[in-house]
Amino acid sequence: MTLEEYCRGILEDGTLAAKLTPPPERLPDVAGRKPISIDQPVRAAGLELASGAGRLPPVRKLGDPEAAAVCLARFAHHELMAVELFAWAILRWPEAPDVLKRGWLHTLADEQRHFRLYEQRLWALGSSFEAHPCSDYFWRHAGAIADSPHGPRAFLCAMGLTLEQANLDFSAHYAEAFRVVGDVESAEVCDVVHRDEIGHVGQAAIWLRQLAPESSQLDAYNRAVPAPFSAARAKGRKFLEAPRLEAGLLPDFIQFVREARPESGSLSSS
Ligand SMILES: [Fe+2]
Ligand SMILES: [Fe+2]
Numbered sequence: 001m002t003l004e005e006y007c008r009g010i011l012e013d014g015t016l017a018a019k020l021t022p023p024p025e026r027l028p029d030v031a032g033r034k035p036i037s038i039d040q041p042v043r044a045a046g047l048e049l050a051s052g053a054g055r056l057p058p059v060r061k062l063g064d065p066e067a068a069a070v071c072l073a074r075f076a077h078h079e080l081m082a083v084e085l086f087a088w089a090i091l092r093w094p095e096a097p098d099v100l101k102r103g104w105l106h107t108l109a110d111e112q113r114h115f116r117l118y119e120q121r122l123w124a125l126g127s128s129f130e131a132h133p134c135s136d137y138f139w140r141h142a143g144a145i146a147d148s149p150h151g152p153r154a155f156l157c158a159m160g161l162t163l164e165q166a167n168l169d170f171s172a173h174y175a176e177a178f179r180v181v182g183d184v185e186s187a188e189v190c191d192v193v194h195r196d197e198i199g200h201v202g203q204a205a206i207w208l209r210q211l212a213p214e215s216s217q218l219d220a221y222n223r224a225v226p227a228p229f230s231a232a233r234a235k236g237r238k239f240l241e242a243p244r245l246e247a248g249l250l251p252d253f254i255q256f257v258r259e260a261r262p263e264s265g266s267l268s269s270s
Contacts, residue, residue, distance in 0.1 A: 001027065011042065021112075051140075062180075063183070175187045229236065
């Protein structure tokens with residue numbers, strides 16, 4: 001199997017089994033392959049994308065297994081979309097540096113593991129992933145990333161430095177919230193996701209520097225981030241500086257994100 005065949009399998013086979021099969025150790029990339037831009041992933045029955053998503057229950061209700069399951073299913077779906085989008089990026093930019101594509105594949109495998117961790121919590125609470133709707137939230141904006149003149153930099157800024165940066169706040173917030181209601185197992189899953197996300201954001205920062213060496217981190221981000229992604233979407237309600245510094249984000253970029261306010265037309269919350 002080649003890298004392209006593996007990534008196509010994730011997007012073109014609708015089953016969870018295909019999307020969650022870890023990448024084999026040897027997965028050769030074929031020189032000269034053509035870019036492929038996929039609008040939406042194939043989804044099997046029960047996993048179909050639907051527009052929009054309801055509000056998440058308030059965190060004080062997380063002690064109620066049904067409310068917890070709604071949150072865990074939403075987070076699991078974010079992981080599944082991340083799996084698909086890393087495969088999508090590898091297909092979209094065959095000319096990206098080999099080490100970057102390997103890095104994306106490594107992150108994809110982390111996202112598969114995160115999905116499984118959330119799914120196990122759903123089962124433990126008497127629910128299942130398939131019992132909840134799948135919002136097309138990230139996928140609505142794949143076209144904007146695909147069409148950006150900034151190529152892989154646009155993906156690094158949208159995925160790593162916006163959505164994953166925001167998840168530094170969300171994962172820590174939910175880890176604490178699950179602990180407050182005594183659901184230590186769900187809190188520990190959020191802890192794992194939080195730790196790994198620091199690495200994912202860090203990789204995006206390193207690669208943005210590699211691909212835009214003449215610009216500061218903040219300028220490179222502002223230039224390449226594709227609308228409707230923006231700094232205002234790169235954070236949760238409770239802004240954490242420490243994981244951002246650990247990920248290698250620079251103080252002026254962190255400050256910019258902290259102060260960013262949503263503009264009209266910017267990405268709404270999922
Ligand atoms: Fe993840
Ligand atoms: Fe991630």
